Amino acid sequence: MVSLLILTFASLAAAQWHSKQTIDRVEIIGASDLSISSVQPILDSCLRAKRQALTLAEVRERVESVPFVRAASVYFSGVRGLTAEIEERRPVAHVVLTDGSLRYVDNTGTILPPSDRRTMHCVPLVRTAWNVIPSAAQLAGFVDVLGVAESTLETSLYQSISEVILERDGTLRVLTDRATWRLGRPDPDEARRAFADMNVFWGRMSSRPSMAGSSLIDLRWRHHIVLRQHS
Numbered sequence: 001m002v003s004l005l006i007l008t009f010a011s012l013a014a015a016q017w018h019s020k021q022t023i024d025r026v027e028i029i030g031a032s033d034l035s036i037s038s039v040q041p042i043l044d045s046c047l048r049a050k051r052q053a054l055t056l057a058e059v060r061e062r063v064e065s066v067p068f069v070r071a072a073s074v075y076f077s078g079v080r081g082l083t084a085e086i087e088e089r090r091p092v093a094h095v096v097l098t099d100g101s102l103r104y105v106d107n108t109g110t111i112l113p114p115s116d117r118r119t120m121h122c123v124p125l126v127r128t129a130w131n132v133i134p135s136a137a138q139l140a141g142f143v144d145v146l147g148v149a150e151s152t153l154e155t156s157l158y159q160s161i162s163e164v165i166l167e168r169d170g171t172l173r174v175l176t177d178r179a180t181w182r183l184g185r186p187d188p189d190e191a192r193r194a195f196a197d198m199n200v201f202w203g204r205m206s207s208r209p210s211m212a213g214s215s216l217i218d219l220r221w222r223h224h225i226v227l228r229q230h231s
Contacts, residue, residue, distance in 0.1 A: 023049050023082050030086040033117040035068040039086060042066075046082050054082070067113045070106075092146050093126045093164070097133060107147060109140040124161045129168055138166060141186035145172065148188050152195040157202055171220065182218040194219040201225055 026043040028036065042062045046054055056074050063072040063084050070087045077083040091104035095111060104112040105126065126142040128134055134142065142164055149158050163175040172183040172191075181198060184190045197219050218226035 021051050021079050023047055023051065023054070023080055025078075025081040027077060027081065027083045028086060029083065030088065031069075031084075032088060034091075034115060035066050035086060035088055037117070038066040039063055039069065039084065043082060043084055051076060059084070068115070091123055092143055092150075093123050095126055095134060095139070105139055105143065107143055109136060109143045111139070122159065122162075125163045126165075127163065128166045129173070134166065138186075142166070144188050145183075145186045145191045148191045149195055152192055153199055154203070157199065180216050182216060182220055184220045193222060197223065197225060 023046050026047060028039055028043060031039050042059065046059060056076075059082075060072050060074040063069055063074060063086070068089050070089045072087065073085045075083055089106040089108075089110070089112060091112065092107045093105040094102050095105050096102055097111075101114060103114065104123070106112055124146070126134060126139070126146075128138070145164065146161075149161065157176070160176040160178070161174060162177065163173075165173040165175070166186070167173060170185050172186055174181040174183060179202075181194075183194045198217075201217065201219075216226075216228040218228070
């Protein structure tokens, strides 16, 4: 019984000691240039605060209020450390707004706030052929197709996509650095089939001299590719 009381007292004393320690180190994991400049001041504001004065849920909510942060986990690391693990919104496309500004679109189809920072990789522009800002439903279709493209195409071919254009008839036109491709409607299953054909065709034909004059490669039909060349 005495041993139990001593153990309980020691545990309480240790807990009180921990709660009175001052945060002297912060760490941010998973943040890129898109969010680090906004997240860092939030964590820095916790420096020199006592652990007992911090509510982790409140710090997490402040971090998640940063537009480029999708979710965050905040926890004490060691006795005097505070760590935030960040899941960022991942830009997959650009869109031009009515004021002419270029904005990122994330993989949920959400238009992100302006940023003077850029991702480490290029993302394509998505637009309508009639130059109207894509609707929320159209943006969702674009990002679905781009997600399929990323998982289906060879990396170099995917990264060469510069624009994805929605035509008036509801089909898509995809511009890469060496060709223009016609796809069907922005349906993931249809896009997956078209991108699989695109992979095979480009792997076999891209190095041929005859491809130098190609203007349009039509992938709208299953296992049937129409190649049109400059006249």
